[in-house]
Amino acid sequence: MSDDAKPVPYRGGGFAPRPVGLVGPIVFALVLGLWEAGSRLGWISPIILPAPSQALGALADLVETGRLWLHVSASLQRLVQGWVFGALLGVLVGFAAGLFSLARAGIVPVVAALFPIPKIALLPLFIIWFGIGEESKVATILFGTFFPTVISVYGGVDNVDRNLIRMGQSFGLGWFSIVRKIVLPGAMPAILSGFRISASIAIILLVAAEMIGAEYGIGAYILLAGNLMATDQLVAGVAMLSILGLTVSWVLGRIEKAVLRWR
Amino acid sequence: MSDDAKPVPYRGGGFAPRPVGLVGPIVFALVLGLWEAGSRLGWISPIILPAPSQALGALADLVETGRLWLHVSASLQRLVQGWVFGALLGVLVGFAAGLFSLARAGIVPVVAALFPIPKIALLPLFIIWFGIGEESKVATILFGTFFPTVISVYGGVDNVDRNLIRMGQSFGLGWFSIVRKIVLPGAMPAILSGFRISASIAIILLVAAEMIGAEYGIGAYILLAGNLMATDQLVAGVAMLSILGLTVSWVLGRIEKAVLRWR
Amino acid sequence: MDLHISDISHSYGATEVLRGIDLHITAGQIVCLIGPSGCGKSTLLRFVGGLERPRSGRVVQIGEPPAGCLNPLTYIFQDFALLPWRTAAGNISLVLEDHGLGRAAVREIVDDVLARTKLTDFRDALPRQLSGGMKQRVAIARALAVRPACLLMDEPLSALDSQTRDLLLDDLLDLWLRERFTACYVTHNLEEAVRIGHRVVVLSRRPGQIREVVDLDIPLEDRLDHPEALETRRRHLWELMREEALAADKELADV
Amino acid sequence: MDLHISDISHSYGATEVLRGIDLHITAGQIVCLIGPSGCGKSTLLRFVGGLERPRSGRVVQIGEPPAGCLNPLTYIFQDFALLPWRTAAGNISLVLEDHGLGRAAVREIVDDVLARTKLTDFRDALPRQLSGGMKQRVAIARALAVRPACLLMDEPLSALDSQTRDLLLDDLLDLWLRERFTACYVTHNLEEAVRIGHRVVVLSRRPGQIREVVDLDIPLEDRLDHPEALETRRRHLWELMREEALAADKELADV
Amino acid sequence: GSALAADKVVIGALRFTSHAPTFIAYEKGYFKDEGLDAEIKFFQAAQPIAVAIASGDIDFGITALTGGFYNLAAKGALKVVGGLYTEDTKHNGMAIMASNKAFEAGLKTPADIKGHSWAMTQQGSSFHYMAGMIAAKYGFPLSDISVKPLQKVGAMIGAVKSGQVDAMAMVPHVAVPLDKAGAAKIIGWVRDLGDYQVTTIFTSTNNVQNNRDKVERFMRAYKRAIADYRAVMLDPAKDPAATEAMVDIIHKYVYTDRPRDKAAGPIKAGAVYLAKDAALDMADLKRQLAWFQAQGFAPKDLSVDAFVAPGFVDSMN
Ligand SMILES: Nc1ncnc2c1ncn2[C@@H]1O[C@H](COP(=O)(O)OP(=O)(O)OP(=O)(O)O)[C@@H](O)[C@H]1O
Ligand SMILES: Nc1ncnc2c1ncn2[C@@H]1O[C@H](COP(=O)(O)OP(=O)(O)OP(=O)(O)O)[C@@H](O)[C@H]1O
Numbered sequence A, B: 001m002s003d004d005a006k007p008v009p010y011r012g013g014g015f016a017p018r019p020v021g022l023v024g025p026i027v028f029a030l031v032l033g034l035w036e037a038g039s040r041l042g043w044i045s046p047i048i049l050p051a052p053s054q055a056l057g058a059l060a061d062l063v064e065t066g067r068l069w070l071h072v073s074a075s076l077q078r079l080v081q082g083w084v085f086g087a088l089l090g091v092l093v094g095f096a097a098g099l100f101s102l103a104r105a106g107i108v109p110v111v112a113a114l115f116p117i118p119k120i121a122l123l124p125l126f127i128i129w130f131g132i133g134e135e136s137k138v139a140t141i142l143f144g145t146f147f148p149t150v151i152s153v154y155g156g157v158d159n160v161d162r163n164l165i166r167m168g169q170s171f172g173l174g175w176f177s178i179v180r181k182i183v184l185p186g187a188m189p190a191i192l193s194g195f196r197i198s199a200s201i202a203i204i205l206l207v208a209a210e211m212i213g214a215e216y217g218i219g220a221y222i223l224l225a226g227n228l229m230a231t232d233q234l235v236a237g238v239a240m241l242s243i244l245g246l247t248v249s250w251v252l253g254r255i256e257k258a259v260l261r262w263r
Numbered sequence C, D: 001m002d003l004h005i006s007d008i009s010h011s012y013g014a015t016e017v018l019r020g021i022d023l024h025i026t027a028g029q030i031v032c033l034i035g036p037s038g039c040g041k042s043t044l045l046r047f048v049g050g051l052e053r054p055r056s057g058r059v060v061q062i063g064e065p066p067a068g069c070l071n072p073l074t075y076i077f078q079d080f081a082l083l084p085w086r087t088a089a090g091n092i093s094l095v096l097e098d099h100g101l102g103r104a105a106v107r108e109i110v111d112d113v114l115a116r117t118k119l120t121d122f123r124d125a126l127p128r129q130l131s132g133g134m135k136q137r138v139a140i141a142r143a144l145a146v147r148p149a150c151l152l153m154d155e156p157l158s159a160l161d162s163q164t165r166d167l168l169l170d171d172l173l174d175l176w177l178r179e180r181f182t183a184c185y186v187t188h189n190l191e192e193a194v195r196i197g198h199r200v201v202v203l204s205r206r207p208g209q210i211r212e213v214v215d216l217d218i219p220l221e222d223r224l225d226h227p228e229a230l231e232t233r234r235r236h237l238w239e240l241m242r243e244e245a246l247a248a249d250k251e252l253a254d255v
Numbered sequence E: 001g002s003a004l005a006a007d008k009v010v011i012g013a014l015r016f017t018s019h020a021p022t023f024i025a026y027e028k029g030y031f032k033d034e035g036l037d038a039e040i041k042f043f044q045a046a047q048p049i050a051v052a053i054a055s056g057d058i059d060f061g062i063t064a065l066t067g068g069f070y071n072l073a074a075k076g077a078l079k080v081v082g083g084l085y086t087e088d089t090k091h092n093g094m095a096i097m098a099s100n101k102a103f104e105a106g107l108k109t110p111a112d113i114k115g116h117s118w119a120m121t122q123q124g125s126s127f128h129y130m131a132g133m134i135a136a137k138y139g140f141p142l143s144d145i146s147v148k149p150l151q152k153v154g155a156m157i158g159a160v161k162s163g164q165v166d167a168m169a170m171v172p173h174v175a176v177p178l179d180k181a182g183a184a185k186i187i188g189w190v191r192d193l194g195d196y197q198v199t200t201i202f203t204s205t206n207n208v209q210n211n212r213d214k215v216e217r218f219m220r221a222y223k224r225a226i227a228d229y230r231a232v233m234l235d236p237a238k239d240p241a242a243t244e245a246m247v248d249i250i251h252k253y254v255y256t257d258r259p260r261d262k263a264a265g266p267i268k269a270g271a272v273y274l275a276k277d278a279a280l281d282m283a284d285l286k287r288q289l290a291w292f293q294a295q296g297f298a299p300k301d302l303s304v305d306a307f308v309a310p311g312f313v314d315s316m317n
């Protein structure tokens, strides 16, 4: 090789973040460690934030008194009911909006107008409409999950490859067959990612829902802690919600993997 | 033509909802009309829901006393500040997560853990951290808009066509040039649709934010109405939020049209 | 079953796409449609298949489709149009499920068409696991499963690389020799047209009008033995197309 | 400036993609790479352009690129890779902006390459307004703007319909006759290869190895006058490819 | 005004008639007279006022003694410096109400509340304490009342109006119109349950320790306003002109969304008894703390002395 030969300069790579194994857990550990240290050394006043160990203590208290399960099960029940019905209704209405011009023209503006209404603003009315039992709590979560589900479902239906639908029609498939076998699976990725959002919202709304005469529930626990300014319990409750959120997102991830194996 | 000739059967069409002009306004008018009629005829008890005309009356009172503008301007200010900073921070952090492996590994799990925390649960802590002035209200909205923005921005960065990035690299463009001229415009559609979501959330959080020592603001007005069980004012306030939401969505639609003209 | 297209014109909004198309597709023959990009070939095919309705003119079928025909007019699409969430076999059974044939009958048909397209080993593969050529063979198998009277093919090979394309064209020829199906075959590729077409219909650029109809009288099975004759026809078609393409490439395609 | 590829091997995870590739690209010559789908042609081209690094082996450039050359190794992509949010002129100026040439100089270069690719009238058109052929001409103009020492073309014409492809191939030939650029040209299309290549390198199916190197000694400008010679070469290449394609089409492509 | 820069004080307030002395002292310049540059910050709920004092955002607040208050006080952040709203046998105070449904079913007196549901804002709130007072007075365990935390007074009213909760306690200016309109029934008064000092005036520990003089000046001004209020509002019939003038002052802050003539009624009706000279009922404070501790809403080791700063006001007992 001649001596004015030089390798071609490398200029590719990058722009493709890859999973870096343990960084997530390390970040969490670091944050918690610093926080604990700060609390112990008095840099973080207990009024501002309790130490993680204190929050852990509050959690341990809950476990000991056996109330953890009471709170968690009450919340889970509301969450599951509200979310399932909200999501189901949302999927139905979203499909209607995705498939029929008239339904879309009616549904879309109504959803746009009602979505930004904060559920806590309506609590007094919810009490009158649905009472102070489980209904109003479930309804709060239901309303919160319904609207984003509608939006993501009709977006998903819109995004189904029209070529596949034309293919179905060209083979004389019935309308219902096309919806069931082509539109539904085609919209599934969008529906599932809509579920991710609505599940987060449902968890967020737990606190709002349990404002209404709830004795047990993570939200009620947090509210009580807030009222009593028991910041250790407050943080413990918030951590429970966080863990709940991570769990739900993990479960949905599994479901996604199973249902969308074909991708 | 022979007489056993028959036209080819038509089996296409459908599955393409088209805008049906006036249905939206008609639906709104219908719902409001039925509601008003129901209230007047006594089918809907005023305890359950005030008539739209009553809510309109409450709104008219606001206009008359000149307090409408006070409330709206106070809320708008918080909304704009909280949303702008939240979105800005979210875009920055989202870009970091979209571009750097390490940043992503640290940011994504933290966002996943903190996103489902309801802002109202943290209000007592927010007061201690940010005081009772505008800071805590702005912070509430900021936190609410930050997380969804991060998620949609890094999703958008992920979705930028890698071929375009490789093209930029193959022409020896600098890293910063690629980010500015290829990644940013490429992620713009996702960023803008993230803004749509975060703007809705910001409006929803207005009520939570104005729980903290707010004198004026649509949220404060709603809260006061809720405290006094003044349902007419409650509905009037909620309607204001609705209109605000529609307005914001319309403005974002315009911006989208302008910025994404190239699509 | 013959197809007769009479005086079809169409426009989308302000763009006139087709103007006064008259065409007869005789049973057992393959009619190739060629023409520059955007001249309305796909649109015309959609009219023939009943997927869309023209502004004016009509498409009629003359005579009954043969017995046992489940879907007289059957498409094969350029992008294969396979459901990504169904296996090869599932994609084929999809078009049979609505006919109430019973499980065993469906399975039998699926196995038969998979065998005829040499896909038996891939019956449970998902589309993403298949190469382009195999995907299009699944699409062809699916079309054969409904025993069509007429195949409507919209650039069925143009998404494939040239070697695979050649192989698949041979397969299609074999198939025609055995089954003598009727077909309307849209293509950009003049070689394909002169190899598989009994007639080649040349459309002008948009608005598409019939510019010339070229009959190729050499039987399909003998075509490869007459390379010069085919080359002459190809040259002729190429000359027709070249001016159109040159002109079309100079226009802003604002869609 | 010559390019020398020595003993390149590569695998992605468990799939071996390339094995022991040695190749020399002489300045002023067009080397065509052909091979079945998935054999690693694009991968090899990425190595040559420095966009990726092979597991083993290396690519060196011998001699300095000519003066005024802004980007010695310049790609032309199959999918054009135009920024949809920039006009034709904007897409070209994109690759000049980082070199600190000054506004006037950039504008001059942009105007010049637009004129050379007959796109002057479309300088302010957005990609979505352009036909496929025009888009690829913008991509070519962009590549010319940086005065490359060697053009790396990855199936530059395969996204176009055959008429447009032919027109653009003529344009490329004209360009070469005027500018005598060096090029590495990946294609599936044997006709393209025999029309534009000084050498044709045939790769085997995955893992890609060099199966044969065919030198075409007829000068590019005279190629059209020797149709039979070209056809013989094409036939020869076709035979080489056919077996590979046949074998490749029988494998599950699980990606 | 004085040439010297006045001391700044920030007062947290709710838009309730029971906060009237704050508005009176501000409007009549009593704070200025003491060399205080006062600023009023409004809140939507009482709880954040206590939090805001703990965080140093405001200097003085007035709220009921709730679980949240005790927990903040236990962290040493707050000090009670005076008493305010007190239930008095001869004056207007909180009413105990039954829903129409429950009333018809036999809930006619507070003693009947045993076995019924009770609406309140939050656990550990003053409404919760009132349920405790009822249970104590009529000798049944608190667990015999099923308490419903509904977060907001509006929600409580809605729940009782619609018959979903049987009983609640309510401020007089809301209770009386509800009773008159037939939406619910007044079945008794909190004042009949025993002594109860509902709200206290409090400030930050820092102020008590380092700005004692400021607190003293504030309390002087506040006592003047209380005296003005007691002179007029506790007996509106005595001097109608003075009453109307005071209503004008209060209307600047309370019921601002309603015209003056519509607001005057509720303002007058909402005039509860305020302790003379902001005197503290130490015996009751001890009683209250004991109850909250028994319920687990206040730290066990907290004593009244730890959060009451003596010396600013007299004790009633
Ligand atoms: N649904 C539609 N709405 C509006 N315009 C359309 C529609 N479908 C097709 N067109 C336009 O009609 C013209 C003809 O389209 P068509 O797809 O039939 O062309 P083609 O001959 O098949 O082109 P190609 O060779 O590129 O496939 C094009 O200009 C296209 O943009
Ligand atoms: N980044 C990557 N990661 C993993 N596998 C890859 C990657 N890029 C390419 N491959 C695989 O490497 C093999 C060669 O790919 P390459 O794109 O180089 O083939 P090719 O010859 O260009 O094919 P084609 O003719 O279809 O363009 C293929 O099997 C492909 O799936």
Ligand SMILES: [Mg+2]
Pocket: C041, C042, C043, C154
């Ligand atoms: Mg077409």
Ligand SMILES: [Mg+2]
Pocket: D041, D042, D043, D154
């Ligand atoms: Mg390739």
